[in-house]
Amino acid sequence: MTQDRHHSSHLFDDARILLNEVLDELDTSEDVRQRLLQPNLSLQVGVHVRMDDGSLKVFPGWRTQYDTSLGPAKGGIRFHPSVDQQEVGTLSFWMAVKCAVLGLPYGGGKGGVQVDPKALSSLELERLSRGYLRAIADVIGPDRDIPAPDMNTNATIMGWMSDEYDAIQRDQIPAALTGKPIALGGSLGRVAATGRGALQVLDLWAERNERKPEDTTIAVQGFGNAAYHFARLAHQRGYRIVAISDSKGAIHHPEGLDPDPIKEEKTRNQRLKGMVYCENSVCEHKGAKTIEQEELLALDVDVLALGALENQIHVDNVESVRAGLLLEIANGPVTREADEALAKRNVPVLPDVLANAGGVVVSYYEWIQNRSGEYWEEDSVNQRLAERMTREAQRVMERAETRNIPYRRAAYLLGLERISEAILARGQCHRCE
Known part of the structure; x- marks a missing residue:
């Protein structure tokens, strides 16, 4: 402890x-x-x-x-x-x-x-x-x-x-909690929303940097709900997923991996036993080389998508990171010291407070649907998600590029600016002009 x-x-x-x-x-x-x-x-x-x-x-x-x-x-x-x-x-x-x-x-x-x-x-x-x-x-x-x-x-x-x-x-x-089953008022599109939103942020970055999906390799750390759906949708978009890991190990294939059969193998035993959690590993997939989890973090790829736990890239391993971009699907996977080291090397990080926000956006849509009693088709949910993620990601990226600051700093400036304005508007601040 x-x-x-x-x-x-x-x-x-x-x-x-x-x-x-x-x-x-x-x-x-x-x-x-x-x-x-x-x-x-x-x-x-x-x-x-x-x-x-x-x-x-x-x-x-x-x-x-x-x-x-x-x-x-x-x-x-x-x-x-x-x-x-x-x-x-x-x-x-x-x-x-x-x-x-x-x-x-x-x-x-x-x-x-x-x-x-x-x-x-x-x-x-x-x-x-x-x-x-x-x-x-x-x-x-x-x-x-x-x-x-x-x-x-x-x-x-x-x-x-x-x-x-x-x-x-x-x-x-029903509006008291979100992420519920559809039968209890859950929203269509909620399960894949975090991964889908992360891909939309990556797509916008790739577009602004004139990079095509088919020319972009990705290593995905983590294979839970958010990381799996990100990998699945990225594969469909044409990105090349060359490595995947979970809590038990990692696999690598330079020519690319299809996340769906890997997920199928990983969850087969879960369905047979009626378990809530999966006990199998991506390492059971036979079509790829098994590597150490730390090796995945050091692969020479265009994008390292971090979808596991906090503090995965830290002062002791940041120098081994060779990816051209880090995408934070998990919360807090890069420590402050590692973040600063990456910035000095001009390695951009698409931060968690933007990149993994798709889940809370669709939770917000679920909350709206629960309160109105009117439920939307999945295509409508996905379209609304894409519009909001793209709009706010553009604001973050434009601020970062205009001021020549990291994406994380730009995102925090935007978010804390909005919170500060709300505090001041409520009259809860005294020594303010």
């Missing part, structure tokens, strides 16, 4: 340093700075779960709401052994910035439970999900804080939580 706490503290420190640097550049009120240095609310709970063997276990959980000047908090729930309060707080800050960058009427939210969900049976996982929802029910709702899926949570888990929230409220409130 000491290492996990250090990891979370490092994330939080990096976030605060960047926040202060950008606020200095914006020259905004000190009152705005003070409001943004801490979350509005950080709730810790104990989630009581009766295990299948009759024993009782209590898992620590958290829900954090960052600045909500733009609207109710919005953000996912992750189940992972390393989750702690600082990690959830940092993730909620990133969500606040991300929602602002995409022009969404939301503040930042995030939740998590410190658990290895793959060690639980399906029934234990359902009890955990419902228990966590009961523990945070008093601080969420469609006008206060709207949870969604994140690492190791999915539509099935959101369905359990939505049902539990309806039972607590004695009402049907």
Whole structure:
């Protein structure tokens, strides 16, 4: 646990340093700075779960709401052994910035439970999900804080939580959570939205740099929901996916890989056993060479798409990165020190607060559909997603190019500028002109 706490503290420190640097550049009120240095609310709970063997276990959980000047908090729930309060707080800050960058009427939210969900049976996982929802029910709702899926949570888990929230409220409130099954008011297009949005940002960058998909090689770290759909859609667009990894290993094929049969092999055992999580690996694919996960990060490719965990590119391995561009599909995969080292080498990074925002954009569309009672066709959802992602990505890229600054700095300037304006408009700042 000491290492996990250090990891979370490092994330939080990096976030605060960047926040202060950008606020200095914006020259905004000190009152705005003070409001943004801490979350509005950080709730810790104990989630009581009766295990299948009759024993009782209590898992620590958290829900954090960052600045909500733009609207109710919005953000996912992750189940992972390393989750702690600082990690959830940092993730909620990133969500606040991300929602602002995409022009969404939301503040930042995030939740998590410190658990290895793959060690639980399906029934234990359902009890955990419902228990966590009961523990945070008093601080969420469609006008206060709207949870969604994140690492190791999915539509099935959101369905359990939505049902539990309806039972607590004695009402049907589909807009209280997003990322739900379609049968419970989920939006078409939500499952692939994060990967699709990341590809749209990459497409825009490629277009602005006169690069064709068929001339662009990509290595994909991670093969969860977001990274898989990114790889699948990128392959369809003509990009050459030359390497893929998951938590158990990595594979490489210079001529290119088709993500769909790899996914099929990886999930076959999951379907047969009726499991919630996949136990197989991409390494079981026979048509490619198995390599070490660190080797994938050092491949000579045009794009390194990071879709796994935080802090994957750091001071100890950044010099081995040979990719021409990094695309952050995961949250915080590049540390601040590594980011600075890449900038000195003129290696651009398309940041998480822009590149992986497709999921929250379509969650916003789900929220709108739930509140109006009118549901959209998938083509309409995808079109709206493409229009918003392209519009806001263009703003970020134009600002970065005009001012000759990294894309991350440009994105934070745009997001924090919008949050600061909302704080000032609410009259919550005193020493302001």
